[in-house]
Amino acid sequence: MCAYCLLQEGAPITGGYQSFQIDHFRPVAKFPRLIRDYWNLYYCCHWCNNAKSDTWPNNDQAKRGYRFVDPCVDDFYGKHARLDVSGRLEALTTAGDFTIREILLNRKIFRDLRSRRAAAQMTIERIKLRLRQLAAEKEPRAELIAALEDQLNTLSSSINPKVPYEPDDLLV
Ligand SMILES: [Zn+2]
Numbered sequence: 001m002c003a004y005c006l007l008q009e010g011a012p013i014t015g016g017y018q019s020f021q022i023d024h025f026r027p028v029a030k031f032p033r034l035i036r037d038y039w040n041l042y043y044c045c046h047w048c049n050n051a052k053s054d055t056w057p058n059n060d061q062a063k064r065g066y067r068f069v070d071p072c073v074d075d076f077y078g079k080h081a082r083l084d085v086s087g088r089l090e091a092l093t094t095a096g097d098f099t100i101r102e103i104l105l106n107r108k109i110f111r112d113l114r115s116r117r118a119a120a121q122m123t124i125e126r127i128k129l130r131l132r133q134l135a136a137e138k139e140p141r142a143e144l145i146a147a148l149e150d151q152l153n154t155l156s157s158s159i160n161p162k163v164p165y166e167p168d169d170l171l172v
Pocket residue numbers: 002003004005006007044045046047048049
């Protein structure tokens with residue numbers, strides 16, 4: 001999984017693990033001594049690696065709070081950014097803003113994947129509501145309920161709430 005966008009190797013759009021690379025979180029151009037520092041090497045997709053490249057906040061930016069959120073020590077998706085319904089990441093902090101902007105985390109391909117996942121989550125909620133309605137009927141329709149429960153289980157098991165998208169083939 002990419003350390004920055006959380007895209008998984010298994011997502012067909014990535015082309016598999018061949019599209020994944022190793023990023024120097026603190027870029028070698030500015031931190032040459034860290035070139036072989038294991039703790040500075042982050043597995044990531046080529047989109048994020050190319051966008052991030054040698055970018056690092058200058059002293060003036062750093063003083064104003066602009067920095068990359070380090071995914072190994074900080075909770076980017078829990079503290080620095082949140083998803084809106086369209087699949088766009090919204091910054092909650094200055095560091096979140098810098099990270100989203102410099103790594104291009106709102107590029108179309110990521111927004112599309114996130115919005116497809118949001119659609120799957122909405123389908124799950126609709127099925128749950130329908131099941132509650134069916135359970136309240138005087139004469140329960142067992143076959144319909146069983147079919148909806150199957151659909152709900154399949155969808156629910158394909159979605160990991162900790163990541164913003166899943167492999168395409170698991171989405172509705
Ligand atoms: Zn990525």
